[in-house]
Amino acid sequence: EAQVTQNPRYLITVTGKKLTVTCSQNMNHEYMSWYRQDPGLGLRQIYYSMNVEVTDKGDVPEGYKVSRKEKRNFPLILESPSPNQTSLYFCASSFQGRNIQYFGAGTRLSVL
């Protein structure tokens, strides 16, 4: 089954404790992206990747890091999480950025 898998689905952590949210897709997509979704603000892009070893900042990259060492994986790293990073996060992939994106089920992060 074609899918984008995020883990974990729910995470509660404390300020400053490094965390990683994993994202994996099995569709051989070149393009992958991370978004955060906050009430009233919609989906905002954090980082995206056009292909392996190619990453770029989106609209809200501060406080986040990503890597793309393999085509299928695109982890999101929060080196020192802060409460304003409490949000719902989505990973998405597509054949190219100008195509339909397939989204994961989301990761609900709470930073205390």
Place this chain on the structure above:
Amino acid sequence: GENVGLHLPTLSVQEGDNSIINCAYSNSASDYFIWYKQESGKGPQFIIDIRSNMDKRQGQRVTVLLNKTVKHLSLQIAATQPGDSAVYFCAGIGGYQKVTFGIGTKLQVIP
């Protein structure tokens, strides 16, 4: 479910009626548009897309209209069903593969 529906414009329709959800975009460089549906607790799912060289595109029970003059998109859902209850949002894609999402509209179907 997730609280993504808070603070969103809400459209309530009677089951069986048609729904029209609107989206305005500001980026003139956007030349490809997608409508997504997001059910509670799930990620967004593709519904229908349209390129800027088209005014209208129809799918199964859904139609998207594009008015480039006023930078406006609409999604029409025919014979709305309870399963259509969700948040709907449009996405515009322009140069450099930049994707911009609208904040969404919550559709509530009244049985």
